[in-house]
Amino acid sequence: MPTATAVLDPPTTALDLSGAGMIALTRDLCEPRTAVVADGNEALFARIAEELPLELIRVPSGESFNGWVVPQNWRVKRAKLYRDGQEVFDGTENSLGVAYYSRSFTGELSWEALQPKLVSNPALPEAYMFHCMWQYRPWDADWRLVMPHRLFATLGAGRYRVELETEDAPGEMLIGVAQKSGRSPKTIVFNSNNCHPHMANDGFAGTAVLIRLMQWLAEQETFYSYRLVIAPEHLGSVFYLKTLPRAEVDRMVCGIFEEMPGTGGAIKATSSFAGGHMLDAAFANVLRHHSRAHELVPWRCGAGNDETVWEAPGYEVPFVELTRCEDQFAPYREYHSSLDTADLMDPTQLEEMLAVLQRVVSVLENNMTIQRRFDGLICLSNPDYGLYMERPDPTVVKDLEADAEAWGHLLDCLFRYLDGEHTLLEIAERHQLCFERLRRYLQRFEAKGLVELTRAEIERRPPERVAS
Numbered sequence: 001m002p003t004a005t006a007v008l009d010p011p012t013t014a015l016d017l018s019g020a021g022m023i024a025l026t027r028d029l030c031e032p033r034t035a036v037v038a039d040g041n042e043a044l045f046a047r048i049a050e051e052l053p054l055e056l057i058r059v060p061s062g063e064s065f066n067g068w069v070v071p072q073n074w075r076v077k078r079a080k081l082y083r084d085g086q087e088v089f090d091g092t093e094n095s096l097g098v099a100y101y102s103r104s105f106t107g108e109l110s111w112e113a114l115q116p117k118l119v120s121n122p123a124l125p126e127a128y129m130f131h132c133m134w135q136y137r138p139w140d141a142d143w144r145l146v147m148p149h150r151l152f153a154t155l156g157a158g159r160y161r162v163e164l165e166t167e168d169a170p171g172e173m174l175i176g177v178a179q180k181s182g183r184s185p186k187t188i189v190f191n192s193n194n195c196h197p198h199m200a201n202d203g204f205a206g207t208a209v210l211i212r213l214m215q216w217l218a219e220q221e222t223f224y225s226y227r228l229v230i231a232p233e234h235l236g237s238v239f240y241l242k243t244l245p246r247a248e249v250d251r252m253v254c255g256i257f258e259e260m261p262g263t264g265g266a267i268k269a270t271s272s273f274a275g276g277h278m279l280d281a282a283f284a285n286v287l288r289h290h291s292r293a294h295e296l297v298p299w300r301c302g303a304g305n306d307e308t309v310w311e312a313p314g315y316e317v318p319f320v321e322l323t324r325c326e327d328q329f330a331p332y333r334e335y336h337s338s339l340d341t342a343d344l345m346d347p348t349q350l351e352e353m354l355a356v357l358q359r360v361v362s363v364l365e366n367n368m369t370i371q372r373r374f375d376g377l378i379c380l381s382n383p384d385y386g387l388y389m390e391r392p393d394p395t396v397v398k399d400l401e402a403d404a405e406a407w408g409h410l411l412d413c414l415f416r417y418l419d420g421e422h423t424l425l426e427i428a429e430r431h432q433l434c435f436e437r438l439r440r441y442l443q444r445f446e447a448k449g450l451v452e453l454t455r456a457e458i459e460r461r462p463p464e465r466v467a468s
Helices: 019-030 040-048 111-117 200-218 235-243 246-250 278-290 347-366 404-417 424-430 435-447
Strands: 055-060 073-083 086-090 105-110 159-169 172-180 187-192 225-230 252-258 267-270 294-297 319-323 368-372 419-423 451-455
Touching: 019 040, 019 200, 019 347, 040 172, 055 235, 105 111, 111 159, 172 200, 172 235, 187 200, 200 225, 200 252, 200 347, 225 235, 246 252, 252 278, 252 347, 267 278, 267 347, 278 294, 278 319, 278 347, 278 424, 278 435, 319 347, 347 435, 368 424, 368 435, 404 419, 404 424, 419 424, 424 435, 435 451
Parallel strands: 187 225, 187 252, 252 319, 267 294
Antiparallel strands: 055 172, 073 086, 073 159, 105 159, 172 225, 267 319, 368 419, 368 451
């Protein structure tokens, strides 16, 4: 059974939330050769442990659950391709040069027989592509050599010899968990993958953003608790949730899978599966008012990742995916290739992604219901209150902000919302107003003794479970 190692404590360092700092961290995280099970995973988590107190969970090769299988530790010993006796390719010169979890093969092949065993991309002629399917489906493994298309294009008729030697050995899948405790045991989860070797946007830049978010949270007084889970795609989340007591899963009120933060696309947030969650509304509000460009899309219409595991029946943790995926099936040009490096990262894009996550946390932390302490209509313009928000008037010249009419309409409706049932976030979304501005405005009502603000906690509906 999986067991946890000792907690790793980081040294005390100054917190750097800059895009340049996140890119530097991304470069470090991209260095080890990682996979679902790989020798480089130890170095990766040792580097992360320099940033955050980290618990490591180790799941041995061969563990299975619901058909998912933790693979062996796979290594490439030799990967030579010869044409008419001359070496034309060595797959060990690049970490992606052999499709991950390829089986050994030695033999002579015609060009026609060899072609289907070679992987390249004519749209990225200099790139090695990341052939990753077999680390999630080890039972299907065959063999492939992966080469830049510029090399593939020089090959042709001839007699080829392949000498591919790989080995499998028992290993461990590593899952890194960082925790920030708040006043409540209710937990908001952040999730990132670590199984795409050397790749920045997909996704060690995403991991870097979440590391900085957790470091920032560690300095805050929070109501909710927060947890970062860094694990191989799907397999890591599957086995992590499997190990948790039911009560611990039930305390997870919602979560965010974040990836692809550094390229040029607009920020894209999916809905949770059921939609209508406080987390969905928080993203809608923050992105409307605090992003340069954004899209809100249905469940699984982003890049698609571990949200399916967290929302699976029996767990049903409402989960949003946050990316800059340009298209569901072509997230960005360099996707799953050796060109996905830290050099692609735009520091301002990383900073915006982090700022959005910080603001979403702030919305969830500060969402309130409002209960009035008066009857009747208050004259908000009276100097005793000083709470009136000016709106456009055709006979009076006023220097007003562009959303003054929206605020005016809010005041027409506001008193009916002060019933202890409506939340700040619901009101802000109904009127398409910035949550933070509305919160500060209603705090002025509270200071005048007109209302009482009470935390609107995220509720967790117990998941449907099959009796064991």
